[in-house]
Amino acid sequence: MRDYPNFIDGEFVATGRTFENRAPADNRLLGFVHEAGKAEVDAAVAAARAALHGEWGRLSLAKRTELLYALAAEINRRFEEFVEAEIADTGKPRSLASHIDIPRGAANFRLFADIVANVPTESFRMTTPDGGTAVSYAVRSPLGVVAVVCPWNLPLLLMTWKVGPALACGNTVIVKPSEETPATATLLGEAMNAVGIPRGVYNVLHGFGPGSAGEYLTQHPGVNGITLTGETRTGEAIMAAAAQGVRPVSFELGGKNAGIVFADADFDKAVAGITRASFENCGQVCLGTERVYVQRPIFGKFVAALKASAEALVIGPPHQPGVGLGPLISAEHRRKVLGYYERAKAEGATIVTGGGVPVMPEEFRDGHWIEPTIWTGLPERSAIIREEIFGPCCHVAPFDTEEEAIALANATDYGLATTVWTQNLSTAHRLGEAIEVGLCWINSWFLRDLRTAFGGAKVSGIGREGGVHSLEFYTELRNVMIKL
Numbered sequence: 001m002r003d004y005p006n007f008i009d010g011e012f013v014a015t016g017r018t019f020e021n022r023a024p025a026d027n028r029l030l031g032f033v034h035e036a037g038k039a040e041v042d043a044a045v046a047a048a049r050a051a052l053h054g055e056w057g058r059l060s061l062a063k064r065t066e067l068l069y070a071l072a073a074e075i076n077r078r079f080e081e082f083v084e085a086e087i088a089d090t091g092k093p094r095s096l097a098s099h100i101d102i103p104r105g106a107a108n109f110r111l112f113a114d115i116v117a118n119v120p121t122e123s124f125r126m127t128t129p130d131g132g133t134a135v136s137y138a139v140r141s142p143l144g145v146v147a148v149v150c151p152w153n154l155p156l157l158l159m160t161w162k163v164g165p166a167l168a169c170g171n172t173v174i175v176k177p178s179e180e181t182p183a184t185a186t187l188l189g190e191a192m193n194a195v196g197i198p199r200g201v202y203n204v205l206h207g208f209g210p211g212s213a214g215e216y217l218t219q220h221p222g223v224n225g226i227t228l229t230g231e232t233r234t235g236e237a238i239m240a241a242a243a244q245g246v247r248p249v250s251f252e253l254g255g256k257n258a259g260i261v262f263a264d265a266d267f268d269k270a271v272a273g274i275t276r277a278s279f280e281n282c283g284q285v286c287l288g289t290e291r292v293y294v295q296r297p298i299f300g301k302f303v304a305a306l307k308a309s310a311e312a313l314v315i316g317p318p319h320q321p322g323v324g325l326g327p328l329i330s331a332e333h334r335r336k337v338l339g340y341y342e343r344a345k346a347e348g349a350t351i352v353t354g355g356g357v358p359v360m361p362e363e364f365r366d367g368h369w370i371e372p373t374i375w376t377g378l379p380e381r382s383a384i385i386r387e388e389i390f391g392p393c394c395h396v397a398p399f400d401t402e403e404e405a406i407a408l409a410n411a412t413d414y415g416l417a418t419t420v421w422t423q424n425l426s427t428a429h430r431l432g433e434a435i436e437v438g439l440c441w442i443n444s445w446f447l448r449d450l451r452t453a454f455g456g457a458k459v460s461g462i463g464r465e466g467g468v469h470s471l472e473f474y475t476e477l478r479n480v481m482i483k484l
Protein backbone atom coordinates (compact mmCIF):
# COMPACT_ATOMS: atom_id res chain seq x y z
CA MET A 1 0.00 0.00 0.00
CA ARG A 2 1.39 3.42 -0.97
CA ASP A 3 0.71 6.88 0.29
CA TYR A 4 0.72 9.71 -2.26
CA PRO A 5 1.49 12.96 -0.43
CA ASN A 6 1.79 16.36 -2.07
CA PHE A 7 5.28 17.66 -2.90
CA ILE A 8 5.80 21.25 -1.80
CA ASP A 9 9.10 23.10 -1.48
CA GLY A 10 11.08 19.87 -1.79
CA GLU A 11 9.14 18.09 1.00
CA PHE A 12 6.44 15.45 0.90
CA VAL A 13 3.36 16.87 2.60
CA ALA A 14 0.49 14.72 3.89
CA THR A 15 -2.82 16.47 4.46
CA GLY A 16 -4.76 13.66 6.09
CA ARG A 17 -7.66 14.30 3.68
CA THR A 18 -7.24 11.23 1.53
CA PHE A 19 -9.00 9.48 -1.33
CA GLU A 20 -8.44 6.00 -2.70
CA ASN A 21 -6.23 5.14 -5.63
CA ARG A 22 -7.29 1.89 -7.32
CA ALA A 23 -5.81 -0.19 -10.17
CA PRO A 24 -7.99 -0.24 -13.32
CA ALA A 25 -6.97 -3.83 -14.15
CA ASP A 26 -8.46 -5.44 -11.01
CA ASN A 27 -9.77 -2.53 -8.93
CA ARG A 28 -7.36 -3.40 -6.09
CA LEU A 29 -6.55 -0.63 -3.63
CA LEU A 30 -3.10 0.78 -4.45
CA GLY A 31 -2.97 3.47 -1.78
CA PHE A 32 -4.30 6.75 -0.51
CA VAL A 33 -3.83 10.14 -2.14
CA HIS A 34 -3.57 13.28 0.00
CA GLU A 35 -5.88 15.95 -1.36
CA ALA A 36 -4.47 19.48 -1.36
CA GLY A 37 -6.67 22.35 -0.21
CA LYS A 38 -6.31 26.12 -0.32
CA ALA A 39 -3.54 26.14 2.32
CA GLU A 40 -1.38 23.74 0.29
CA VAL A 41 -2.01 25.76 -2.88
CA ASP A 42 -0.87 28.90 -1.03
CA ALA A 43 2.24 27.09 0.24
CA ALA A 44 3.11 25.70 -3.21
CA VAL A 45 2.68 29.09 -4.90
CA ALA A 46 4.86 30.75 -2.22
CA ALA A 47 7.55 28.06 -2.63
CA ALA A 48 7.48 28.29 -6.43
CA ARG A 49 7.69 32.10 -6.27
CA ALA A 50 10.62 31.99 -3.85
CA ALA A 51 12.48 29.48 -6.04
CA LEU A 52 11.88 31.62 -9.12
CA HIS A 53 13.68 34.53 -7.50
CA GLY A 54 16.11 32.37 -5.53
CA GLU A 55 18.79 29.82 -6.36
CA TRP A 56 16.95 28.46 -9.43
CA GLY A 57 16.46 31.91 -10.91
CA ARG A 58 20.18 32.63 -10.55
CA LEU A 59 21.38 29.40 -12.19
CA SER A 60 23.13 29.69 -15.53
CA LEU A 61 21.47 28.12 -18.54
CA ALA A 62 24.35 25.62 -18.70
CA LYS A 63 23.75 24.52 -15.11
CA ARG A 64 20.00 24.23 -15.68
CA THR A 65 20.66 22.09 -18.75
CA GLU A 66 22.99 19.87 -16.72
CA LEU A 67 20.32 19.37 -14.04
CA LEU A 68 17.65 18.47 -16.60
CA TYR A 69 19.98 15.93 -18.21
CA ALA A 70 20.62 14.47 -14.74
CA LEU A 71 16.88 14.28 -14.16
CA ALA A 72 16.35 12.33 -17.39
CA ALA A 73 19.15 9.97 -16.33
CA GLU A 74 17.55 9.54 -12.89
CA ILE A 75 14.20 8.58 -14.47
CA ASN A 76 16.06 6.02 -16.60
CA ARG A 77 17.96 4.74 -13.53
CA ARG A 78 14.60 4.12 -11.81
CA PHE A 79 12.98 3.07 -15.10
CA GLU A 80 11.31 -0.07 -13.74
CA GLU A 81 9.76 1.78 -10.80
CA PHE A 82 8.32 4.43 -13.12
CA VAL A 83 7.03 1.77 -15.54
CA GLU A 84 5.36 -0.23 -12.77
CA ALA A 85 3.85 2.89 -11.18
CA GLU A 86 2.37 3.96 -14.53
CA ILE A 87 1.04 0.45 -15.21
CA ALA A 88 -0.57 0.17 -11.77
CA ASP A 89 -2.31 3.55 -12.18
CA THR A 90 -3.47 3.15 -15.78
CA GLY A 91 -3.66 -0.62 -16.43
CA LYS A 92 -2.01 -0.08 -19.82
CA PRO A 93 0.00 -2.87 -21.46
CA ARG A 94 3.60 -3.00 -20.28
CA SER A 95 4.79 -2.61 -23.87
CA LEU A 96 3.19 0.86 -24.03
CA ALA A 97 4.47 2.05 -20.66
CA SER A 98 8.00 0.78 -21.30
CA HIS A 99 8.29 1.86 -24.96
CA ILE A 100 6.36 5.11 -25.00
CA ASP A 101 5.32 6.62 -21.65
CA ILE A 102 8.47 6.42 -19.57
CA PRO A 103 11.20 6.75 -22.26
CA ARG A 104 9.39 9.80 -23.69
CA GLY A 105 8.92 11.14 -20.17
CA ALA A 106 12.70 11.15 -19.68
CA ALA A 107 13.41 12.38 -23.23
CA ASN A 108 11.24 15.48 -22.70
CA PHE A 109 13.79 16.85 -20.21
CA ARG A 110 16.79 16.28 -22.51
CA LEU A 111 15.02 17.54 -25.61
CA PHE A 112 13.84 20.85 -24.16
CA ALA A 113 17.13 21.44 -22.37
CA ASP A 114 18.84 21.15 -25.79
CA ILE A 115 16.30 23.33 -27.58
CA VAL A 116 16.41 26.15 -25.04
CA ALA A 117 20.21 26.02 -24.92
CA ASN A 118 20.43 26.37 -28.70
CA VAL A 119 17.69 28.82 -29.58
CA PRO A 120 19.11 31.92 -31.30
CA THR A 121 18.31 35.48 -30.25
CA GLU A 122 16.62 37.82 -32.74
CA SER A 123 18.52 41.02 -33.48
CA PHE A 124 17.96 43.90 -35.96
CA ARG A 125 20.11 46.86 -36.91
CA MET A 126 18.37 49.97 -38.23
CA THR A 127 19.12 53.50 -39.41
CA THR A 128 17.41 56.04 -37.14
CA PRO A 129 15.57 59.17 -38.48
CA ASP A 130 18.59 61.35 -37.54
CA GLY A 131 20.88 59.17 -39.64
CA GLY A 132 22.33 57.30 -36.68
CA THR A 133 22.20 53.59 -35.91
CA ALA A 134 20.16 51.55 -33.47
CA VAL A 135 20.22 47.91 -32.57
CA SER A 136 17.22 45.96 -31.27
CA TYR A 137 17.51 42.54 -29.73
CA ALA A 138 15.18 40.13 -27.97
CA VAL A 139 15.55 38.81 -24.45
CA ARG A 140 13.50 35.90 -23.17
CA SER A 141 12.57 35.78 -19.47
CA PRO A 142 10.66 32.97 -17.77
CA LEU A 143 6.87 33.37 -17.63
CA GLY A 144 7.02 32.78 -13.86
CA VAL A 145 5.07 30.30 -11.72
CA VAL A 146 3.32 27.92 -14.12
CA ALA A 147 0.38 25.66 -13.22
CA VAL A 148 0.49 22.36 -15.14
CA VAL A 149 -2.88 20.56 -15.07
CA CYS A 150 -2.65 16.99 -16.34
CA PRO A 151 -4.88 14.14 -17.60
CA TRP A 152 -4.67 10.42 -16.82
CA ASN A 153 -4.14 8.78 -20.20
CA LEU A 154 -0.36 9.27 -20.55
CA PRO A 155 0.45 10.68 -17.11
CA LEU A 156 4.25 11.10 -17.03
CA LEU A 157 4.66 11.72 -20.76
CA LEU A 158 2.09 14.51 -21.00
CA MET A 159 3.17 16.07 -17.70
CA THR A 160 6.88 16.22 -18.61
CA TRP A 161 5.93 17.53 -22.06
CA LYS A 162 5.01 20.70 -20.12
CA VAL A 163 7.35 20.54 -17.13
CA GLY A 164 10.39 19.93 -19.41
CA PRO A 165 10.12 23.17 -21.40
CA ALA A 166 8.86 25.13 -18.39
CA LEU A 167 11.96 24.28 -16.36
CA ALA A 168 14.33 24.58 -19.33
CA CYS A 169 13.06 28.16 -19.74
CA GLY A 170 13.72 28.91 -16.05
CA ASN A 171 10.14 28.79 -14.72
CA THR A 172 8.97 27.02 -11.60
CA VAL A 173 5.96 24.71 -11.76
CA ILE A 174 3.04 23.43 -9.74
CA VAL A 175 1.71 20.21 -11.20
CA LYS A 176 -1.84 19.00 -10.61
CA PRO A 177 -1.82 15.37 -11.77
CA SER A 178 -5.11 13.68 -12.57
CA GLU A 179 -6.86 12.31 -9.49
CA GLU A 180 -6.77 8.92 -11.28
CA THR A 181 -2.99 8.77 -11.71
CA PRO A 182 -1.02 10.28 -8.82
CA ALA A 183 1.99 7.93 -8.84
CA THR A 184 4.58 9.06 -11.39
CA ALA A 185 4.23 12.79 -10.60
CA THR A 186 4.96 11.91 -6.96
CA LEU A 187 7.92 9.72 -7.90
CA LEU A 188 9.28 12.56 -10.01
CA GLY A 189 9.47 14.64 -6.81
CA GLU A 190 11.93 12.07 -5.41
CA ALA A 191 13.95 12.23 -8.64
CA MET A 192 14.06 16.07 -8.46
CA ASN A 193 15.48 15.92 -4.94
CA ALA A 194 17.94 13.16 -5.88
CA VAL A 195 19.58 15.20 -8.64
CA GLY A 196 19.58 18.46 -6.69
CA ILE A 197 16.90 20.52 -8.45
CA PRO A 198 16.42 23.33 -5.90
CA ARG A 199 13.40 23.13 -3.61
CA GLY A 200 10.26 24.89 -4.80
CA VAL A 201 11.06 24.46 -8.50
CA TYR A 202 8.78 21.44 -8.93
CA ASN A 203 5.69 21.09 -6.75
CA VAL A 204 2.86 18.57 -6.92
CA LEU A 205 -0.66 19.11 -5.60
CA HIS A 206 -3.07 16.18 -5.63
CA GLY A 207 -6.82 16.36 -5.83
CA PHE A 208 -9.76 16.92 -8.11
CA GLY A 209 -10.85 19.78 -10.38
CA PRO A 210 -13.87 21.79 -9.20
CA GLY A 211 -13.91 22.56 -5.45
CA SER A 212 -10.47 21.05 -5.04
CA ALA A 213 -6.77 21.49 -5.88
CA GLY A 214 -7.38 22.06 -9.62
CA GLU A 215 -9.79 24.94 -9.15
CA TYR A 216 -7.88 26.53 -6.25
CA LEU A 217 -4.60 26.36 -8.15
CA THR A 218 -5.87 27.80 -11.41
CA GLN A 219 -7.71 30.61 -9.59
CA HIS A 220 -4.68 31.56 -7.51
CA PRO A 221 -3.47 35.06 -8.45
CA GLY A 222 0.13 34.02 -7.78
CA VAL A 223 0.09 31.68 -10.77
CA ASN A 224 1.41 33.47 -13.89
CA GLY A 225 0.18 31.05 -16.56
CA ILE A 226 -1.76 27.80 -16.87
CA THR A 227 -1.13 24.91 -19.20
CA LEU A 228 -3.75 22.16 -19.41
CA THR A 229 -4.14 18.86 -21.17
CA GLY A 230 -7.69 17.70 -20.68
CA GLU A 231 -11.26 17.93 -21.85
CA THR A 232 -12.57 20.90 -23.76
CA ARG A 233 -15.08 21.79 -21.02
CA THR A 234 -12.22 21.80 -18.47
CA GLY A 235 -10.45 24.23 -20.78
CA GLU A 236 -13.52 26.47 -20.71
CA ALA A 237 -13.59 26.47 -16.88
CA ILE A 238 -9.85 27.17 -16.61
CA MET A 239 -10.01 29.90 -19.25
CA ALA A 240 -12.65 31.65 -17.15
CA ALA A 241 -10.36 31.38 -14.10
CA ALA A 242 -7.40 32.70 -16.12
CA ALA A 243 -9.40 35.75 -17.20
CA GLN A 244 -8.86 37.12 -13.67
CA GLY A 245 -5.51 38.83 -14.01
CA VAL A 246 -5.41 38.25 -17.79
CA ARG A 247 -3.14 35.24 -17.40
CA PRO A 248 -2.00 33.28 -20.47
CA VAL A 249 -3.15 29.73 -21.14
CA SER A 250 -1.91 26.89 -23.31
CA PHE A 251 -4.49 24.17 -23.90
CA GLU A 252 -4.33 20.71 -25.44
CA LEU A 253 -7.95 19.54 -25.35
CA GLY A 254 -10.29 16.92 -26.72
CA GLY A 255 -10.65 15.56 -30.23
CA LYS A 256 -13.10 13.75 -32.50
CA ASN A 257 -10.57 12.83 -35.09
CA ALA A 258 -11.24 11.49 -38.56
CA GLY A 259 -9.34 8.71 -40.30
CA ILE A 260 -9.65 8.85 -44.10
CA VAL A 261 -8.80 5.84 -46.24
CA PHE A 262 -8.66 6.25 -50.02
CA ALA A 263 -9.16 3.31 -52.37
CA ASP A 264 -5.54 3.65 -53.55
CA ALA A 265 -4.09 3.28 -50.04
CA ASP A 266 -1.72 0.45 -49.12
CA PHE A 267 -4.58 -1.64 -47.79
CA ASP A 268 -2.81 -3.68 -45.12
CA LYS A 269 -0.93 -0.67 -43.76
CA ALA A 270 -4.16 1.34 -43.63
CA VAL A 271 -5.95 -1.42 -41.70
CA ALA A 272 -3.04 -1.70 -39.25
CA GLY A 273 -2.86 2.10 -38.90
CA ILE A 274 -6.58 2.57 -38.24
CA THR A 275 -6.50 -0.35 -35.79
CA ARG A 276 -3.81 1.42 -33.78
CA ALA A 277 -5.47 4.82 -34.09
CA SER A 278 -8.82 3.51 -32.84
CA PHE A 279 -7.80 1.02 -30.17
CA GLU A 280 -4.34 1.86 -28.77
CA ASN A 281 -4.32 2.58 -25.04
CA CYS A 282 -7.90 1.23 -25.08
CA GLY A 283 -8.94 4.20 -27.20
CA GLN A 284 -7.89 6.65 -24.50
CA VAL A 285 -5.68 8.80 -26.72
CA CYS A 286 -6.69 12.35 -27.63
CA LEU A 287 -5.22 11.78 -31.11
CA GLY A 288 -7.20 8.57 -31.63
CA THR A 289 -9.65 7.99 -34.48
CA GLU A 290 -13.31 7.52 -33.63
CA ARG A 291 -14.63 8.47 -37.10
CA VAL A 292 -13.33 6.47 -40.05
CA TYR A 293 -14.26 7.33 -43.65
CA VAL A 294 -13.39 4.79 -46.33
CA GLN A 295 -13.70 5.31 -50.10
CA ARG A 296 -16.63 3.28 -51.40
CA PRO A 297 -14.84 0.76 -53.70
CA ILE A 298 -12.97 -0.74 -50.72
CA PHE A 299 -15.54 -0.02 -47.98
CA GLY A 300 -16.86 -3.57 -47.47
CA LYS A 301 -13.43 -5.17 -47.67
CA PHE A 302 -11.99 -2.58 -45.26
CA VAL A 303 -14.72 -3.04 -42.64
CA ALA A 304 -14.21 -6.82 -42.76
CA ALA A 305 -10.44 -6.46 -42.37
CA LEU A 306 -10.78 -3.93 -39.52
CA LYS A 307 -13.18 -6.29 -37.75
CA ALA A 308 -10.67 -9.15 -38.04
CA SER A 309 -7.88 -6.89 -36.82
CA ALA A 310 -9.91 -5.64 -33.81
CA GLU A 311 -10.95 -9.17 -32.90
CA ALA A 312 -7.31 -10.30 -33.00
CA LEU A 313 -6.38 -7.80 -30.27
CA VAL A 314 -5.66 -9.63 -27.03
CA ILE A 315 -7.56 -8.07 -24.13
CA GLY A 316 -5.70 -8.65 -20.92
CA PRO A 317 -3.72 -7.47 -17.91
CA PRO A 318 -0.64 -5.29 -18.35
CA HIS A 319 2.01 -7.98 -17.87
CA GLN A 320 0.49 -10.64 -20.10
CA PRO A 321 2.76 -11.10 -23.14
CA GLY A 322 1.21 -10.01 -26.42
CA VAL A 323 -1.61 -8.05 -24.78
CA GLY A 324 -2.98 -5.28 -27.00
CA LEU A 325 -5.86 -3.85 -25.02
CA GLY A 326 -5.92 -2.97 -21.32
CA PRO A 327 -8.88 -1.76 -19.27
CA LEU A 328 -10.45 1.70 -19.22
CA ILE A 329 -9.21 4.03 -16.48
CA SER A 330 -12.17 3.81 -14.08
CA ALA A 331 -15.63 2.41 -13.45
CA GLU A 332 -17.05 5.89 -14.08
CA HIS A 333 -15.33 6.21 -17.44
CA ARG A 334 -16.53 2.72 -18.45
CA ARG A 335 -20.09 3.73 -17.56
CA LYS A 336 -19.72 6.71 -19.88
CA VAL A 337 -18.28 4.66 -22.77
CA LEU A 338 -20.87 1.89 -22.33
CA GLY A 339 -23.53 4.60 -22.41
CA TYR A 340 -22.37 5.40 -25.97
CA TYR A 341 -22.36 1.68 -26.81
CA GLU A 342 -26.03 1.50 -25.71
CA ARG A 343 -26.88 4.67 -27.57
CA ALA A 344 -25.36 3.33 -30.81
CA LYS A 345 -27.54 0.25 -30.46
CA ALA A 346 -30.64 2.35 -29.76
CA GLU A 347 -29.94 4.55 -32.78
CA GLY A 348 -29.87 1.47 -35.01
CA ALA A 349 -26.13 1.13 -35.68
CA THR A 350 -24.85 -2.06 -37.24
CA ILE A 351 -22.49 -3.52 -34.64
CA VAL A 352 -19.63 -4.96 -36.68
CA THR A 353 -17.86 -6.24 -33.59
CA GLY A 354 -17.85 -5.75 -29.82
CA GLY A 355 -20.42 -3.60 -28.07
CA GLY A 356 -20.08 -5.02 -24.59
CA VAL A 357 -17.87 -6.19 -21.74
CA PRO A 358 -15.55 -9.20 -22.18
CA VAL A 359 -15.48 -12.10 -19.73
CA MET A 360 -12.17 -11.96 -17.89
CA PRO A 361 -10.39 -14.47 -15.64
CA GLU A 362 -11.57 -14.44 -12.02
CA GLU A 363 -8.73 -12.27 -10.63
CA PHE A 364 -9.46 -9.48 -13.14
CA ARG A 365 -13.28 -9.56 -12.99
CA ASP A 366 -13.41 -6.25 -11.10
CA GLY A 367 -11.30 -4.40 -13.70
CA HIS A 368 -12.83 -1.90 -16.11
CA TRP A 369 -12.64 -4.06 -19.25
CA ILE A 370 -14.49 -3.31 -22.43
CA GLU A 371 -14.65 -4.76 -25.93
CA PRO A 372 -13.18 -2.94 -28.93
CA THR A 373 -16.19 -1.91 -30.94
CA ILE A 374 -16.86 -0.99 -34.56
CA TRP A 375 -20.13 0.41 -35.87
CA THR A 376 -21.47 1.30 -39.30
CA GLY A 377 -24.73 2.79 -40.52
CA LEU A 378 -25.22 5.81 -38.24
CA PRO A 379 -26.12 9.25 -39.61
CA GLU A 380 -23.48 11.99 -39.26
CA ARG A 381 -25.67 13.87 -36.75
CA SER A 382 -25.47 10.96 -34.26
CA ALA A 383 -23.83 11.70 -30.91
CA ILE A 384 -21.56 8.71 -31.57
CA ILE A 385 -20.07 10.61 -34.50
CA ARG A 386 -20.11 14.08 -32.93
CA GLU A 387 -18.99 13.60 -29.31
CA GLU A 388 -15.61 12.47 -27.98
CA ILE A 389 -16.13 9.01 -26.45
CA PHE A 390 -12.50 8.28 -25.44
CA GLY A 391 -12.96 4.52 -25.66
CA PRO A 392 -11.84 1.68 -28.00
CA CYS A 393 -14.42 2.27 -30.69
CA CYS A 394 -15.00 3.78 -34.11
CA HIS A 395 -17.77 4.32 -36.60
CA VAL A 396 -16.91 3.56 -40.23
CA ALA A 397 -18.76 5.28 -43.11
CA PRO A 398 -18.20 5.33 -46.88
CA PHE A 399 -17.34 8.36 -49.03
CA ASP A 400 -17.06 8.87 -52.78
CA THR A 401 -14.99 11.95 -53.59
CA GLU A 402 -12.04 13.78 -52.07
CA GLU A 403 -14.20 16.89 -51.52
CA GLU A 404 -16.73 14.79 -49.62
CA ALA A 405 -14.00 13.28 -47.42
CA ILE A 406 -12.68 16.75 -46.56
CA ALA A 407 -16.17 18.04 -45.76
CA LEU A 408 -16.90 15.03 -43.52
CA ALA A 409 -13.58 15.36 -41.69
CA ASN A 410 -14.18 19.08 -41.06
CA ALA A 411 -17.81 18.74 -39.95
CA THR A 412 -16.94 18.88 -36.25
CA ASP A 413 -16.26 21.50 -33.60
CA TYR A 414 -13.00 19.70 -32.80
CA GLY A 415 -9.76 20.08 -34.74
CA LEU A 416 -7.00 18.05 -33.16
CA ALA A 417 -5.69 15.43 -35.59
CA THR A 418 -6.42 13.36 -38.65
CA THR A 419 -4.87 10.33 -40.32
CA VAL A 420 -5.06 9.99 -44.10
CA TRP A 421 -4.19 6.89 -46.10
CA THR A 422 -3.42 7.29 -49.81
CA GLN A 423 -0.60 6.53 -52.27
CA ASN A 424 -1.38 9.65 -54.29
CA LEU A 425 1.04 12.43 -53.41
CA SER A 426 -1.21 15.19 -54.72
CA THR A 427 -4.20 13.94 -52.70
CA ALA A 428 -1.97 13.79 -49.63
CA HIS A 429 -0.80 17.39 -50.04
CA ARG A 430 -4.29 18.70 -50.72
CA LEU A 431 -5.68 17.03 -47.59
CA GLY A 432 -2.72 18.22 -45.56
CA GLU A 433 -3.85 21.77 -46.37
CA ALA A 434 -7.62 21.32 -46.29
CA ILE A 435 -8.31 19.52 -43.04
CA GLU A 436 -8.85 21.87 -40.10
CA VAL A 437 -6.57 20.27 -37.52
CA GLY A 438 -3.31 20.90 -35.70
CA LEU A 439 -1.82 17.54 -36.76
CA CYS A 440 -2.30 15.73 -40.05
CA TRP A 441 -0.72 12.33 -40.50
CA ILE A 442 -0.36 10.82 -43.96
CA ASN A 443 0.14 7.03 -44.05
CA SER A 444 0.99 7.03 -40.36
CA TRP A 445 -0.44 7.77 -36.96
CA PHE A 446 1.16 8.94 -33.65
CA LEU A 447 4.45 9.58 -35.39
CA ARG A 448 6.03 12.48 -33.52
CA ASP A 449 9.12 14.55 -34.05
CA LEU A 450 9.26 16.39 -30.75
CA ARG A 451 10.86 19.43 -32.41
CA THR A 452 7.64 20.13 -34.32
CA ALA A 453 4.53 22.07 -33.27
CA PHE A 454 1.82 20.15 -31.42
CA GLY A 455 -1.68 21.36 -30.61
CA GLY A 456 -5.26 21.58 -31.76
CA ALA A 457 -7.41 23.85 -33.90
CA LYS A 458 -11.03 24.89 -33.12
CA VAL A 459 -12.16 23.61 -29.66
CA SER A 460 -9.21 21.19 -29.48
CA GLY A 461 -6.84 23.72 -28.01
CA ILE A 462 -5.14 27.06 -27.78
CA GLY A 463 -1.54 27.59 -28.81
CA ARG A 464 1.15 25.20 -29.95
CA GLU A 465 3.83 23.49 -27.89
CA GLY A 466 6.78 21.38 -29.03
CA GLY A 467 10.26 22.38 -30.16
CA VAL A 468 10.86 26.12 -30.17
CA HIS A 469 7.08 26.69 -30.19
CA SER A 470 7.03 25.89 -26.47
CA LEU A 471 9.07 29.02 -25.85
CA GLU A 472 6.13 31.14 -26.97
CA PHE A 473 4.19 30.13 -23.89
CA TYR A 474 6.91 29.52 -21.29
CA THR A 475 8.79 32.79 -21.83
CA GLU A 476 8.08 36.50 -21.99
CA LEU A 477 9.79 38.11 -24.96
CA ARG A 478 11.24 41.55 -24.32
CA ASN A 479 12.62 43.80 -27.03
CA VAL A 480 15.65 45.93 -26.07
CA MET A 481 16.41 48.94 -28.32
CA ILE A 482 19.77 50.67 -28.13
CA LYS A 483 20.60 53.84 -29.96
CA LEU A 484 24.27 53.67 -30.74
Ligand code: NAD
Pocket residue numbers: 149150151152153158176177178179207208209210214215218229230231232234235237238251252253254255285286287388390416456460461
Ligand atom coordinates in the same frame (compact mmCIF):
# COMPACT_ATOMS: atom_id res chain seq x y z
P1 NAD B 1 -10.21 16.27 -17.57
O1 NAD B 1 -10.41 17.54 -18.30
O2 NAD B 1 -11.36 15.63 -16.91
O3 NAD B 1 -9.10 16.46 -16.45
C1 NAD B 1 -7.81 16.98 -16.75
C2 NAD B 1 -7.26 17.64 -15.49
O4 NAD B 1 -8.02 18.82 -15.21
C3 NAD B 1 -7.35 16.77 -14.24
O5 NAD B 1 -6.16 16.92 -13.50
C4 NAD B 1 -8.56 17.35 -13.52
O6 NAD B 1 -8.53 17.13 -12.13
C5 NAD B 1 -8.43 18.81 -13.85
N1 NAD B 1 -9.67 19.60 -13.79
C6 NAD B 1 -10.91 19.19 -14.13
N2 NAD B 1 -11.79 20.21 -13.97
C7 NAD B 1 -11.08 21.28 -13.54
C8 NAD B 1 -11.41 22.63 -13.20
N3 NAD B 1 -12.66 23.07 -13.29
N4 NAD B 1 -10.42 23.44 -12.78
C9 NAD B 1 -9.15 23.01 -12.71
N5 NAD B 1 -8.77 21.75 -13.00
C10 NAD B 1 -9.72 20.90 -13.42
O7 NAD B 1 -9.52 15.28 -18.64
P2 NAD B 1 -9.14 13.75 -18.42
O8 NAD B 1 -10.43 12.98 -18.34
O9 NAD B 1 -8.14 13.62 -17.34
O10 NAD B 1 -8.41 13.43 -19.80
C11 NAD B 1 -9.08 13.08 -20.96
C12 NAD B 1 -9.28 14.30 -21.85
O11 NAD B 1 -8.03 14.90 -22.14
C13 NAD B 1 -9.89 13.97 -23.19
O12 NAD B 1 -10.81 14.96 -23.56
C14 NAD B 1 -8.69 14.00 -24.13
O13 NAD B 1 -8.99 14.24 -25.48
C15 NAD B 1 -7.89 15.11 -23.53
N6 NAD B 1 -6.49 15.00 -23.92
C16 NAD B 1 -5.99 15.89 -24.84
C17 NAD B 1 -4.68 15.78 -25.26
C18 NAD B 1 -4.11 16.71 -26.30
O14 NAD B 1 -2.90 16.71 -26.47
N7 NAD B 1 -4.92 17.51 -26.98
C19 NAD B 1 -3.86 14.78 -24.73
C20 NAD B 1 -4.40 13.89 -23.79
C21 NAD B 1 -5.71 14.03 -23.38
